[in-house]
Amino acid sequence: MSDPQIVVHRGGDLLAAATAARLVTALVDAQAARGEAHLVLTGGRTGTAVLEQLRDIPARDAVDWSRVELYWGDERFLPSGDPQRNETQAREALLDHVPVPAEHVHVVEASDGRFGDDPDAAAAAYAELLGEGFAFDVCLLGVGEEGHVASVFPDSPAVHERDRAVVAVRNCPKPPPTRVSLSLPAIRASREVWLMTTGAAKAGAVASALGGAGEVDLPAAGAVGTERTLWLLDTAAASKLPPR
Numbered sequence: 001m002s003d004p005q006i007v008v009h010r011g012g013d014l015l016a017a018a019t020a021a022r023l024v025t026a027l028v029d030a031q032a033a034r035g036e037a038h039l040v041l042t043g044g045r046t047g048t049a050v051l052e053q054l055r056d057i058p059a060r061d062a063v064d065w066s067r068v069e070l071y072w073g074d075e076r077f078l079p080s081g082d083p084q085r086n087e088t089q090a091r092e093a094l095l096d097h098v099p100v101p102a103e104h105v106h107v108v109e110a111s112d113g114r115f116g117d118d119p120d121a122a123a124a125a126y127a128e129l130l131g132e133g134f135a136f137d138v139c140l141l142g143v144g145e146e147g148h149v150a151s152v153f154p155d156s157p158a159v160h161e162r163d164r165a166v167v168a169v170r171n172c173p174k175p176p177p178t179r180v181s182l183s184l185p186a187i188r189a190s191r192e193v194w195l196m197t198t199g200a201a202k203a204g205a206v207a208s209a210l211g212g213a214g215e216v217d218l219p220a221a222g223a224v225g226t227e228r229t230l231w232l233l234d235t236a237a238a239s240k241l242p243p244r
Contacts, residue, residue: 002225037137041070066099068100138192163185166183187222200236200239
């Protein structure tokens, strides 16, 4: 596993723009090295802002979008098209604007999908889709105020998962209460993990994660890539880190 690298930007807008540019390079490099790129998307304000920036920069055309495979780190278990679903937000922000083949957009089944209101079945199907020996090129993650990533919350059943790649999550402390999420072992199958967060409310979690906290108490501490772990912060989120 890789040691964390920290990049601090002056504000959230600059962070989103710089991350979008960085992502173009990562996708192009993955395609050059392996023929295709496997990218895990995240929701939330920062994750959506990065996709919007990626949509609007000319450099996006350097990516061969026909050779990009897209996944989600977690999904709100809601009906298809619900505005709270990460899929819905990602389509509006980017996917409706780039030529990614539909069969390369690997969505988590919705609560009105083929498994009905059964998040365990939806999680099992997503794990089957990933198969054995999968490795994402880049996994984008947000970080919550209490240190959650994807929908893996502190001291929850999901954070103790060691075998399954994808889990159903119930009784989330944030609405909606039911979700489907990659587990930490699945996140750690990524070559690169990028943790993106902004604001002073996140500063404590950032400092704890980078200061040696355990992943059960602070799941973000357990989100690391095999080749690179990148923390992308604004100055407020980095405000409790020791001077570098």
